[in-house]
Amino acid sequence: MIRMSPTLLCGMLLVLATGVRAGGEPVEITIRDYAFQPAAITVPAGTTVRWVNREKRQYHSVWFEALGEPEPDYIFPEESYERSFDSPGEFPYRCGPHPEMRGMVTVSE
Numbered sequence: 001m002i003r004m005s006p007t008l009l010c011g012m013l014l015v016l017a018t019g020v021r022a023g024g025e026p027v028e029i030t031i032r033d034y035a036f037q038p039a040a041i042t043v044p045a046g047t048t049v050r051w052v053n054r055e056k057r058q059y060h061s062v063w064f065e066a067l068g069e070p071e072p073d074y075i076f077p078e079e080s081y082e083r084s085f086d087s088p089g090e091f092p093y094r095c096g097p098h099p100e101m102r103g104m105v106t107v108s109e
């Protein structure tokens with residue numbers, strides 16, 4: 001039986017409750033039923049976000065069109081796309097093939 005201090009335990013629970021902090025594992029967004037889930041997230045600067053396609057068959061893309069970038073490759077079921085956010089701001093994105101699929105990443109200080 002491993003004993004843990006209450007402080008350590010609280011810290012671990014906080015991490016579980018708030019998601020992964022900057023510099024840790026990527027924060028994950030699920031793509032399913034033609035939607036980004038959750039569609040809006042707020043992360044601290046320096047966070048990597050990973051979108052994972054959990055559809056059975058449908059491909060999608062994660063396109064930060066407003067940044068003037070070309071659409072990236074489609075991600076097929078069980079594939080993923082990652083992007084790091086180093087500067088604070090609001091970063092809207094959409095799916096290329098499905099313009100009604102939209103999301104927002106808000107990066108805090």
Ligand SMILES: [Cu+2]
Pocket residue numbers: 034059060061095096097098101
């Ligand atoms: Cu799509």
